[in-house]
Amino acid sequence: MNRLRTVRDTIASRGMALITVASGGVLFLIILGLFLKSRPILASGSFFGLMASSNWHPLKGEFGFLPFIAGTLWTTGTALIIAVPPCILTAIYLSEYASKRMRQAAAPFIDLLAGLPSVIYGIWGVLAVVPLIKNHIAPACGVSSSGYSILAGGIVLAIMIVPVIIHVIHEVLRTIPVELREASLALGASKWQTVRQVVLRKALPGVIAAVVLGLSRAFGETMAVLMVAGNVARVPGSIFDPAYPLPALIANNYGEMLSVPLYDSALMLASLVLLIIVVIFNIFSRLILKTVERRVC
Amino acid sequence: MNKRILEETVMRTLMKLSTLLILSVLVIILITILVKGLPALDLAMITQSPKGGFYLGKEGGILNAIIGSLYLAGGSTLIAVCLGLPIVLYLNIFARPCSRLVRFIRFSLDVLWGIPSIVYGAFGFTLMLFLGLRASLLGGIIAVTFLILPIMCRTMDEVIRMVPRELLHASYALGATRFETAFTVVVRQALPGIMTAVLLSLGRGIGDAASVLFTAGFTDHIPDSLLRPAATLPLVIFFQLSTPFPEVQNRAYASALVLTVIILAICLTSRALTGRYTKHTIK
Missing domain, CATH: 1.20.5 (Single alpha-helices involved in coiled-coils or other helix-helix interfaces)
Structure with missing residues (x-):
């Protein structure tokens, strides 16, 4: 009887170890899979040549990714500029100023904001943000725009990355010892002075990590951007121009990719590039967060 | 001053x-x-499958997509629990604490969490080509499982980590093996958190569009086999919105409302569950 139990324990242990190790290999599996699929296009031209060219004519076999990379950078940049200041302020407010009740009341809202599907943000963007830009913001800036623009993509993305950034900054601020704040307050510093010169200074790496995590989220977000950014394969010149970010490119062309030679390979290369950039961002910010949180493991 | x-x-x-x-x-x-x-929104929207010409404004509903989404998210959540629970229990109970493997797996799950769903979609697509599958419910389930596995694992991990070590020691002292301790004591103690993780993953699975775009296909019928394509709510919304007909676009808004209500319901259930199911937990 006892022997049976030990055997079962050993078998379970081995089996679970196997699954665990396998899960560690998933990332490499994904990279390998996408790399194998994108090899044909890499064989047809140099990687940097493809990335720096802005000729996108799949039917002629020309695949230049520059418009899409530029589109991604523009929308992501706009989203960060819009999202970061209110996120930092809100995170500070929730963790330093707000009462416990206020904090508990705000938590479900932030959770829900994180849980809403991207299609819902996209549809809201089409219903609210696009007309707003077309009818009010663009005319006020003296340009005409269809509304489907980098700015629309940026605003929608900004809202989508808010919960990520707030959540991470909040966690980081929680790890800062109360004694530090007390010491500063005891020296006669005001609350804001303490926050700015003690808490934020100490939390700076964590805040940067939070922003980078938000950035990588914005980088890969697909459906919402696809719905509001306009999707014109041209290097954009202003935030009122339409853009065609990389994820939107992949999502939009899955239908025809198998009928044009090298097209599928080009799209897989786009996914690979996206994946590698996001993974680098993630590794960077997770490493910072690990040192900031100083967990045992 | x-x-x-x-x-x-x-x-x-x-x-x-x-x-x-x-x-x-x-x-x-x-x-x-x-x-x-x-x-x-009307009753026909949520009780009928699309009739002919639904996307031109004719009769029908989005029942196929609601069911498709539930199948897809339900299936992949089930698989993700079956894979995720052993991983998390292994990390916390079986493996040597703080070993290199444990740290590496936690880190790689964190990184996997950050990978955009479109990449999982593209990867799922290459995997399907490799396995010789067509766009189907099964393909969608595979892609979504990859997408939600890290979410599931890391959320459960945070909870199981909080289980007091003394509880484990008490169980070992009574002669229980690690396996028995893990599945009777630890799982029961962490049950509310595990529920939250499951619901979070379910919500993510229902709402995600980019990963099923390549893999699950699209159809007007309720899928009756794993190898048939399945429509999903987010894609229905997306396709309806892309048509030029105002009445079809209105249906997209109604479908969006249905999706939002489902997500809200999952969020609220998860909040309510955290309060309950704590009968067996030791504070």
Whole structure:
């Protein structure tokens, strides 16, 4: 009887170890899979040549990714500029100023904001943000725009990355010892002075990590951007121009990719590039967060 | 002195304003979806599959997509639990604490969490080509499982980590093996957290569009086998919105409302469950 139990324990242990190790290999599996699929296009031209060219004519076999990379950078940049200041302020407010009740009341809202599907943000963007830009913001800036623009993509993305950034900054601020704040307050510093010169200074790496995590989220977000950014394969010149970010490119062309030679390979290369950039961002910010949180493991 | 007080007041106001801004954006989004979606919503929308010409404005509903989404998210959540629970229990109970493997797996799950769903979609697609599968419910389930596995694992991990070590020691002292301790003591103690993780993953699975775009295909029928294509709610919304017909676009708003209600329901259930199911937990 006892022997049976030990055997079962050993078998379970081995089996679970196997699954665990396998899960560690998933990332490499994904990279390998996408790399194998994108090899044909890499064989047809140099990687940097493809990335720096802005000729996108799949039917002629020309695949230049520059418009899409530029589109991604523009929308992501706009989203960060819009999202970061209110996120930092809100995170500070929730963790330093707000009462416990206020904090508990705000938590479900932030959770829900994180849980809403991207299609819902996209549809809201089409219903609210696009007309707003077309009818009010663009005319006020003296340009005409269809509304489907980098700015629309940026605003929608900004809202989508808010919960990520707030959540991470909040966690980081929680790890800062109360004694530090007390010491500063005891020296006669005001609350804001303490926050700015003690808490934020100490939390700076964590805040940067939070922003980078938000950035990588914005980088890969697909459906919402696809719905509001306009999707014109041209290097954009202003935030009122339409853009065609990389994820939107992949999502939009899955239908025809198998009928044009090298097209599928080009799209897989786009996914690979996206994946590698996001993974680098993630590794960077997770490493910072690990040192900031100083967990045992 | 005055300058400091002024600064304090200004910053405090700014913080309150930005908090208010962020919370009100959520409310505005929900209200917009409700106001636009409610007039177009009727019983036929959620009780019928599309009839011929549904995307031209003819009769029918989105039942196929609701069922498809539930199958897809349900299936992949089930697989993700079956894979995720052993992983998390292994990390916390079986493996040597803080070993290199444990740290590496936690880190790689964190990184996997950050990978965009479109990449999982593309990867799922290459995997399907490799396995010789067509766009089908099974393909979608595979892609979504990859997508939600890290979410599931890391959320459960955070909970199981909090299980007091003394509880394990008490169980071992009574002669229980690690396996028995893991599945009877630890799982029971962490049950509310595991429920939350499951619901979070389910919600993510229902709402995600980019990963099923390549893999699950699209159809007007309710899938009756794993190898048939399946429609999903987010894609229905997307396709309806891309048509030039106003009445079909109105249906997109109604479908968005349905999706939002499902997600809200999952969120609320998860909140309510955290309170209950704590009968067996030791504080």
